[in-house]
Amino acid sequence: ASGVDTDRVPVCVEEGDSVTLHTDVKTNQKDRIKWFSNDNRIAQIAKELNTSCTDVQCNEGNDGFRDRLKLDHQTGSLTITNIRATDSGLYKLQIINSGS
Template identity: 70%
Template sequence: MEGDSVTLHTDVKTNQQEKIHWYFNVTRIAQITGDQSYICTDVQCNEGTERFRDRLKLDNQTGSLTITDITNTDSGLYTLMIISSNSDSEKIFNVTVIERFSPTIVKVSYSSLDCLQMSWSPVQPEQVQQYHVEYGEIPSGLVWNLILPSNHSSALLTLLHPDMSI
Protein backbone atom coordinates (compact mmCIF):
# COMPACT_ATOMS: atom_id res chain seq x y z
CA MET A 1 0.00 0.00 0.00
CA GLU A 2 1.24 3.50 -0.78
CA GLY A 3 3.53 4.88 1.93
CA ASP A 4 4.54 1.45 3.26
CA SER A 5 7.86 -0.35 2.85
CA VAL A 6 8.42 -3.56 0.93
CA THR A 7 11.38 -5.93 1.16
CA LEU A 8 12.32 -8.15 -1.77
CA HIS A 9 14.08 -11.14 -0.23
CA THR A 10 16.86 -12.99 -2.04
CA ASP A 11 16.57 -16.11 0.16
CA VAL A 12 20.37 -16.42 0.09
CA LYS A 13 23.23 -15.54 2.38
CA THR A 14 26.09 -14.05 0.44
CA ASN A 15 29.47 -15.68 0.75
CA GLN A 16 31.27 -12.48 -0.25
CA GLN A 17 32.07 -13.94 -3.68
CA GLU A 18 28.81 -13.12 -5.46
CA LYS A 19 27.86 -9.99 -7.28
CA ILE A 20 24.27 -8.94 -6.69
CA HIS A 21 22.49 -6.63 -9.09
CA TRP A 22 18.95 -5.26 -8.71
CA TYR A 23 17.04 -3.82 -11.67
CA PHE A 24 13.76 -1.95 -11.91
CA ASN A 25 12.45 -2.82 -15.35
CA VAL A 26 15.78 -2.51 -17.24
CA THR A 27 17.49 0.12 -15.06
CA ARG A 28 20.05 -1.01 -12.48
CA ILE A 29 19.05 0.43 -9.11
CA ALA A 30 21.37 -1.34 -6.66
CA GLN A 31 24.38 -3.64 -6.57
CA ILE A 32 26.90 -5.34 -4.32
CA THR A 33 30.28 -6.35 -5.72
CA GLY A 34 31.88 -9.69 -4.82
CA ASP A 35 34.12 -8.29 -2.10
CA GLN A 36 31.35 -5.98 -0.86
CA SER A 37 33.72 -3.04 -1.04
CA TYR A 38 31.27 -1.32 -3.34
CA ILE A 39 27.59 -1.15 -2.51
CA CYS A 40 25.51 1.31 -4.47
CA THR A 41 21.87 2.24 -4.58
CA ASP A 42 20.00 4.33 -7.13
CA VAL A 43 21.88 7.62 -7.52
CA GLN A 44 25.38 6.07 -7.31
CA CYS A 45 24.47 3.19 -9.64
CA ASN A 46 22.78 5.35 -12.24
CA GLU A 47 24.96 8.42 -12.40
CA GLY A 48 22.45 10.81 -10.92
CA THR A 49 19.10 9.09 -11.52
CA GLU A 50 16.90 10.02 -8.58
CA ARG A 51 13.90 7.75 -9.03
CA PHE A 52 14.29 6.07 -5.62
CA ARG A 53 16.36 8.82 -3.96
CA ASP A 54 17.09 7.81 -0.34
CA ARG A 55 14.35 5.15 -0.40
CA LEU A 56 16.43 2.02 -1.13
CA LYS A 57 18.15 -0.10 1.50
CA LEU A 58 20.36 -2.99 0.49
CA ASP A 59 21.19 -5.69 3.04
CA ASN A 60 24.89 -6.51 2.54
CA GLN A 61 24.49 -9.93 4.24
CA THR A 62 21.61 -11.25 2.12
CA GLY A 63 21.36 -8.83 -0.79
CA SER A 64 17.68 -8.24 0.00
CA LEU A 65 16.33 -4.91 -1.20
CA THR A 66 13.95 -2.72 0.82
CA ILE A 67 12.03 0.12 -0.79
CA THR A 68 10.63 2.63 1.69
CA ASP A 69 7.71 5.03 1.27
CA ILE A 70 6.49 3.22 -1.85
CA THR A 71 4.30 4.96 -4.39
CA ASN A 72 2.17 3.82 -7.28
CA THR A 73 5.03 4.58 -9.69
CA ASP A 74 7.15 1.94 -7.92
CA SER A 75 4.89 -0.78 -9.35
CA GLY A 76 6.65 -2.96 -11.90
CA LEU A 77 9.17 -5.74 -12.37
CA TYR A 78 12.23 -5.96 -10.14
CA THR A 79 14.94 -8.36 -11.24
CA LEU A 80 17.58 -9.82 -8.95
CA MET A 81 20.71 -11.16 -10.63
CA ILE A 82 23.20 -13.15 -8.57
CA ILE A 83 26.49 -13.67 -10.36
CA SER A 84 28.98 -16.12 -8.87
CA SER A 85 31.98 -18.05 -10.15
CA ASN A 86 29.91 -21.27 -10.33
CA SER A 87 26.68 -20.02 -11.87
CA ASP A 88 24.36 -17.12 -12.39
CA SER A 89 20.77 -16.97 -11.21
CA GLU A 90 17.88 -14.60 -11.71
CA LYS A 91 14.72 -13.96 -9.72
CA ILE A 92 11.91 -11.68 -10.85
CA PHE A 93 9.53 -9.87 -8.47
CA ASN A 94 6.30 -8.30 -9.69
CA VAL A 95 5.45 -5.44 -7.32
CA THR A 96 2.02 -3.84 -7.36
CA VAL A 97 1.48 -0.85 -5.11
CA ILE A 98 -2.12 -0.32 -4.03
CA GLU A 99 -3.34 3.24 -3.78
CA ARG A 100 -4.53 4.48 -0.38
CA PHE A 101 -8.15 5.41 -0.75
CA SER A 102 -9.73 8.14 1.28
CA PRO A 103 -13.42 8.74 1.77
CA THR A 104 -15.08 10.91 -0.84
CA ILE A 105 -17.52 12.47 1.59
CA VAL A 106 -16.95 12.92 5.32
CA LYS A 107 -20.04 14.08 7.16
CA VAL A 108 -20.18 15.34 10.74
CA SER A 109 -23.64 14.56 12.09
CA TYR A 110 -23.03 15.72 15.67
CA SER A 111 -20.36 17.67 17.46
CA SER A 112 -19.89 19.15 20.91
CA LEU A 113 -16.93 20.21 23.02
CA ASP A 114 -16.01 16.61 23.89
CA CYS A 115 -17.29 14.39 21.07
CA LEU A 116 -17.84 14.15 17.35
CA GLN A 117 -20.01 11.75 15.34
CA MET A 118 -18.70 11.29 11.80
CA SER A 119 -19.60 9.10 8.85
CA TRP A 120 -18.13 8.57 5.40
CA SER A 121 -18.51 6.78 2.10
CA PRO A 122 -15.58 5.17 0.29
CA VAL A 123 -14.33 5.90 -3.21
CA GLN A 124 -14.41 2.22 -4.20
CA PRO A 125 -15.97 0.15 -1.39
CA GLU A 126 -14.95 -3.21 -2.89
CA GLN A 127 -11.27 -2.25 -2.60
CA VAL A 128 -11.33 -0.97 1.00
CA GLN A 129 -9.97 -3.36 3.63
CA GLN A 130 -9.95 -1.02 6.63
CA TYR A 131 -10.21 2.62 7.61
CA HIS A 132 -7.65 4.63 9.56
CA VAL A 133 -9.09 7.52 11.55
CA GLU A 134 -6.65 9.91 13.23
CA TYR A 135 -7.75 12.47 15.77
CA GLY A 136 -6.13 14.50 18.48
CA GLU A 137 -5.58 17.71 20.32
CA ILE A 138 -4.07 20.41 18.16
CA PRO A 139 -2.32 22.45 20.88
CA SER A 140 -0.63 19.44 22.50
CA GLY A 141 0.08 17.53 19.31
CA LEU A 142 -1.29 14.29 20.76
CA VAL A 143 -2.78 12.09 18.05
CA TRP A 144 -4.69 8.83 18.40
CA ASN A 145 -5.38 6.28 15.69
CA LEU A 146 -8.46 4.18 15.25
CA ILE A 147 -8.51 1.30 12.77
CA LEU A 148 -11.93 0.15 11.63
CA PRO A 149 -12.90 -2.78 9.40
CA SER A 150 -14.32 -2.00 5.96
CA ASN A 151 -17.91 -2.74 7.02
CA HIS A 152 -17.91 0.35 9.28
CA SER A 153 -18.76 3.74 7.87
CA SER A 154 -18.99 5.86 11.01
CA ALA A 155 -17.23 6.57 14.29
CA LEU A 156 -18.00 8.44 17.49
CA LEU A 157 -14.90 10.24 18.79
CA THR A 158 -15.21 11.14 22.48
CA LEU A 159 -13.11 13.09 24.97
CA LEU A 160 -10.17 13.19 22.55
CA HIS A 161 -8.82 9.88 23.76
CA PRO A 162 -9.15 6.31 22.44
CA ASP A 163 -12.33 5.61 24.48
CA MET A 164 -14.59 5.18 21.47
CA SER A 165 -18.01 3.87 20.75
CA ILE A 166 -18.59 2.54 17.25
Protein backbone atom coordinates in the same frame (compact mmCIF):
# COMPACT_ATOMS: atom_id res chain seq x y z
CA ALA B 1 25.86 -25.92 -15.09
CA SER B 2 24.76 -22.33 -15.32
CA GLY B 3 21.12 -21.35 -15.45
CA VAL B 4 18.69 -18.53 -15.01
CA ASP B 5 16.04 -18.75 -12.32
CA THR B 6 12.94 -16.89 -13.40
CA ASP B 7 10.72 -17.25 -10.34
CA ARG B 8 8.23 -14.39 -10.08
CA VAL B 9 6.66 -13.42 -6.79
CA PRO B 10 3.79 -10.90 -6.95
CA VAL B 11 3.90 -8.30 -4.17
CA CYS B 12 1.16 -5.78 -3.35
CA VAL B 13 1.97 -2.77 -1.18
CA GLU B 14 0.04 0.36 -0.22
CA GLU B 15 1.48 3.78 -1.07
CA GLY B 16 3.59 5.11 1.79
CA ASP B 17 4.42 1.63 3.10
CA SER B 18 7.74 -0.20 2.87
CA VAL B 19 8.51 -3.53 1.23
CA THR B 20 11.49 -5.86 1.42
CA LEU B 21 12.35 -7.97 -1.61
CA HIS B 22 14.13 -11.04 -0.27
CA THR B 23 16.76 -13.04 -2.13
CA ASP B 24 16.11 -16.40 -0.39
CA VAL B 25 19.56 -17.55 -1.51
CA LYS B 26 22.88 -18.05 0.20
CA THR B 27 25.59 -15.77 -1.12
CA ASN B 28 29.31 -15.97 -0.59
CA GLN B 29 31.94 -13.30 -0.10
CA LYS B 30 32.71 -13.08 -3.82
CA ASP B 31 29.20 -12.79 -5.24
CA ARG B 32 28.00 -9.67 -7.03
CA ILE B 33 24.36 -8.81 -6.37
CA LYS B 34 22.40 -6.48 -8.64
CA TRP B 35 18.78 -5.31 -8.39
CA PHE B 36 16.90 -3.94 -11.38
CA SER B 37 13.58 -2.09 -11.63
CA ASN B 38 12.05 -2.33 -15.10
CA ASP B 39 15.54 -3.17 -16.46
CA ASN B 40 17.25 -0.17 -14.80
CA ARG B 41 19.91 -1.08 -12.24
CA ILE B 42 18.89 0.43 -8.90
CA ALA B 43 21.23 -1.28 -6.43
CA GLN B 44 24.39 -3.37 -6.43
CA ILE B 45 26.80 -5.05 -4.04
CA ALA B 46 30.23 -6.19 -5.20
CA LYS B 47 31.37 -8.13 -2.15
CA GLU B 48 34.87 -8.94 -3.40
CA LEU B 49 35.48 -5.21 -3.96
CA ASN B 50 33.67 -4.28 -0.73
CA THR B 51 31.56 -1.74 -2.63
CA SER B 52 27.87 -1.04 -3.01
CA CYS B 53 25.60 1.55 -4.57
CA THR B 54 21.94 2.42 -4.63
CA ASP B 55 19.87 4.40 -7.13
CA VAL B 56 21.61 7.73 -7.86
CA GLN B 57 25.08 6.24 -7.36
CA CYS B 58 24.26 3.31 -9.68
CA ASN B 59 22.37 5.36 -12.28
CA GLU B 60 23.81 8.72 -13.12
CA GLY B 61 20.95 11.18 -12.95
CA ASN B 62 18.20 8.63 -12.21
CA ASP B 63 16.90 9.50 -8.75
CA GLY B 64 13.44 7.91 -8.76
CA PHE B 65 14.26 6.06 -5.53
CA ARG B 66 16.38 8.77 -3.91
CA ASP B 67 17.05 7.95 -0.24
CA ARG B 68 14.39 5.21 -0.27
CA LEU B 69 16.51 2.08 -0.88
CA LYS B 70 18.22 -0.03 1.76
CA LEU B 71 20.42 -2.94 0.74
CA ASP B 72 21.18 -5.76 3.21
CA HIS B 73 24.85 -6.62 2.71
CA GLN B 74 24.48 -10.03 4.36
CA THR B 75 21.51 -11.35 2.38
CA GLY B 76 21.30 -9.03 -0.63
CA SER B 77 17.65 -8.26 0.19
CA LEU B 78 16.38 -4.86 -0.96
CA THR B 79 14.02 -2.67 1.08
CA ILE B 80 12.09 0.15 -0.60
CA THR B 81 10.62 2.70 1.80
CA ASN B 82 7.79 5.21 1.27
CA ILE B 83 6.35 3.30 -1.71
CA ARG B 84 4.97 5.41 -4.58
CA ALA B 85 2.65 4.44 -7.44
CA THR B 86 5.57 5.02 -9.81
CA ASP B 87 7.48 2.18 -8.09
CA SER B 88 5.20 -0.44 -9.64
CA GLY B 89 6.74 -2.81 -12.16
CA LEU B 90 9.04 -5.78 -12.46
CA TYR B 91 12.00 -6.06 -10.11
CA LYS B 92 14.81 -8.47 -10.95
CA LEU B 93 17.64 -9.86 -8.89
CA GLN B 94 20.90 -10.93 -10.52
CA ILE B 95 23.59 -12.79 -8.57
CA ILE B 96 26.93 -13.31 -10.27
CA ASN B 97 29.24 -15.87 -8.69
CA SER B 98 32.75 -14.46 -8.96
CA GLY B 99 34.55 -17.49 -7.60
CA SER B 100 34.24 -20.51 -5.39
